[in-house]
Amino acid sequence: MIEFVNVKKEYNHDVVALDxxxxxxxxxxxxxxxxPSGSGKSTFLKLMIKEEEPTSGKILIDGKDIGKLxxxxxxxxxxxxxxxxxDFRLLYDRDVYENISFALRVIxxxxxxxxTQVKNxxxxxxxxxxxxxxxxxxxxxxQQRVALARALAPxxxxxxxxxxxxxxxxxxxxxIFKTLLDINARGxxxxxxxxxxxxxxxxxxxxxxxxxxxxxxxxxKGGY
Amino acid sequence: MTTRTYLIKxxxxxxxxxxxxxxxxxxxxxxxxxxxxxxIILFQNVNKNVETVRLEQGLQAFIDDTATDDEIEYMQDEIxxxxxxxxxxxxxxxxxxxxxxxxxxxxxxxxEGLDKVDIxxxxxxxxxxxxxxxxxxxxxxxxxxxxxxxxxxxxxxxxVISVSKIVNIFLLGVGAVLLIVSxxxxxxxxxxxxxxxxxxxxxxxxxxxxxxxxxxxxxxEGTIMGLVSAIISFIVISIAYVLIYARIPKVGSSxxxxxxxxxxxxxxxxxxxxxxxxxxxxxxxxxxxxKKYLKA
Ligand SMILES: Nc1ncnc2c1ncn2[C@@H]1O[C@H](COP(=O)(O)OP(=O)(O)OP(=O)(O)O)[C@@H](O)[C@H]1O
Ligand SMILES: [Mg+2]
Numbered sequence: 001m002i003e004f005v006n007v008k009k010e011y012n013h014d015v016v017a018l019d020x021x022x023x024x025x026x027x028x029x030x031x032x033x034x035x036p037s038g039s040g041k042s043t044f045l046k047l048m049i050k051e052e053e054p055t056s057g058k059i060l061i062d063g064k065d066i067g068k069l070x071x072x073x074x075x076x077x078x079x080x081x082x083x084x085x086x087d088f089r090l091l092y093d094r095d096v097y098e099n100i101s102f103a104l105r106v107i108x109x110x111x112x113x114x115x116t117q118v119k120n121x122x123x124x125x126x127x128x129x130x131x132x133x134x135x136x137x138x139x140x141x142x143q144q145r146v147a148l149a150r151a152l153a154p155x156x157x158x159x160x161x162x163x164x165x166x167x168x169x170x171x172x173x174x175x176i177f178k179t180l181l182d183i184n185a186r187g188x189x190x191x192x193x194x195x196x197x198x199x200x201x202x203x204x205x206x207x208x209x210x211x212x213x214x215x216x217x218x219x220x221k222g223g224y
Numbered sequence: 225m226t227t228r229t230y231l232i233k234x235x236x237x238x239x240x241x242x243x244x245x246x247x248x249x250x251x252x253x254x255x256x257x258x259x260x261x262x263x264i265i266l267f268q269n270v271n272k273n274v275e276t277v278r279l280e281q282g283l284q285a286f287i288d289d290t291a292t293d294d295e296i297e298y299m300q301d302e303i304x305x306x307x308x309x310x311x312x313x314x315x316x317x318x319x320x321x322x323x324x325x326x327x328x329x330x331x332x333x334x335x336e337g338l339d340k341v342d343i344x345x346x347x348x349x350x351x352x353x354x355x356x357x358x359x360x361x362x363x364x365x366x367x368x369x370x371x372x373x374x375x376x377x378x379x380x381x382x383x384v385i386s387v388s389k390i391v392n393i394f395l396l397g398v399g400a401v402l403l404i405v406s407x408x409x410x411x412x413x414x415x416x417x418x419x420x421x422x423x424x425x426x427x428x429x430x431x432x433x434x435x436x437x438x439x440x441x442x443x444x445e446g447t448i449m450g451l452v453s454a455i456i457s458f459i460v461i462s463i464a465y466v467l468i469y470a471r472i473p474k475v476g477s478s479x480x481x482x483x484x485x486x487x488x489x490x491x492x493x494x495x496x497x498x499x500x501x502x503x504x505x506x507x508x509x510x511x512x513x514x515k516k517y518l519k520a
Contacts (some may be wrong), residue, residue, distance in 0.1 A: 049430070054473050068354070072434070072435070075432040075433060075434045075435075076430065076432065077432075078430065078432035078478075079431070079432035082431075083431070089423075089426075089427050089430070091423070091424060091427065102427075103431045104429075105227060105230055105430060106229045106428055106431050106432060106437060108225070108437075111226070150431070151431075154431070158479075159334040167420075
């Protein structure tokens, strides 16, 4: 589902953020991407959605070489990948329903599809009944779940999350990871960047560790 | 709510969010349209008057001095056969001299000592049955052998024509400047709307919105401003014209008197220009201001 072949990424011709990365994350897999600050984790995710271009190498998403995509095809690549951010990136002047339906409007769903799908994803993240709340009326964990619901709404085959629990307390973080596991159990491929050592250790999933842009560890049932 | 109605609603919401800016933008667009409207009105009125005078007075074709009487007769026949020609009147050198004397009645000293043969050539006065053919007739007459110069007999409105030329150039210049200002102002207003929605646009791009989807509400915002300005300008200029028209002479009321066209022959031209101008200013102005946010 996600394949990197000899990918190198340099910023400004001197900072090597990723150095000759090759790996393959299969359909339906759940993987953690860990490593110290500046090791290239966010860069890895940005390359997947073409927010950044690799200096060399090839990236395949769902079997397709994304280096060959034209600018106008990028939105369609991004529709395959639900992105969850550390800082949620919600729209604070719109309620929960609008925040989620927004993602469905973008892909031009009908109003009826939007209604049922918003209801579905709110149920999945455990926020049923909060449609009319504004983000500021919700706790941090709830806001992150709204962001997760928004990423899920268009039913992308891949979810990537960049430190989704970085701003949350351990218990709330655990709930978010539970939700991610649920979603994974329904077949969605998931890649999560995290510093939450304890959770990585208890969940026993694939762990890919980066350091200075290189893969230093890749274990199927790994720990931090 | 379909995608389209959603995008239109978003554009409309933007307009309301920046109410006073929207208002001042539309004011500038209206000013542009009014100036261009006045241009159209003057231009059409002058053209119509010139046409009327041409139809009434026709054109004058001057004959080479070397032409013999037979040749002149032959030329007259030839011109008569041109389509759209109503009448061809021959004016010989003596008549031309008499005409000139008549014209300079009080200043006959002008003509004293002049060799009338050289100064006043023989000519034909050609009148038209159909004004639309005036320019083709003119070219056809110019091609006739023995004719060395052809001009419209429009002396009576020559002054109007030259004044209107200056006024038209001035109006077109002002209109062009205002058009550029309008596009600049509308694109600035849209830029403000884009800026206040920056976060939204940023998120939209992450969740796979196409450029078209992102652009549409802003283009709609610009288009609404353009079209509403067009309608307001049209109403203002229509009322003004009808009020002024009631107090002035009409076209063709008497030979050579400058008269105005009835509004029924003008309104649709103004409306069409306004609608296209409104669309152009709105779409072009908004498209340029959103462009830099759409780089993938
Ligand atoms: N836009 C950029 N321009 C220049 N250098 C950059 C840019 N983005 C990242 N870098 C550099 O690339 C390297 C990897 O950055 P990246 O953001 O991928 O790290 P990270 O693993 O996500 O770190 P963190 O855990 O702190 O988020 C760092 O040295 C960083 O300074
Ligand atoms: Mg990072």
